[in-house]
């Protein structure tokens with residue numbers, strides 16, 4: 001799951017609540033189109049569990065989406081002995097909440113043509129970010 005505010009930095013397993021809720025509408029902040037340009041998580045995934053490209057979407061429970069191969073991912077975790085999280089580390093939506101990055105988020109949402117420019121910037125300035133898992137993982141093992 002990816003949100004505009006915190007990227008893919010959370011993985012809800014389940015939410016149990018008795019709050020009275022009403023259905024709202026899907027939120028479109030340009031993510032699908034941006035992911036089609038990006039694909040960095042798929043490139044960096046060491047297990048090849050993340051499909052890349054528009055034609056790799058499949059229907060899952062009525063929604064057309066990219067489906068991570070959870071078995072493939074988990075097998076990789078088992079070979080390393082700990083969780084991975086590289087796909088979270090490298091996602092451009094996870095940049096810190098600075099003024100600059102927030103302006104970029106707004107521009108990506110509002111201007112389709114800006115997505116390509118943002119992607120060029122991402123690869124130019126962050127391409128060589130190291131891709132081991134988050135520090136809290138290495139601290140924990």
Ligand code: SF4
Pocket residue numbers: 044045046047048049050068072073074076077084085086087088
């Ligand atoms: S956690 Fe690691 S192995 Fe699993 S999908 Fe993400 S990058 Fe791939």
Ligand code: SF4
Pocket residue numbers: 002008034035036038039040041042090091092093
């Ligand atoms: S790294 Fe983030 S923005 Fe890029 S394709 Fe993956 S989920 Fe989408």
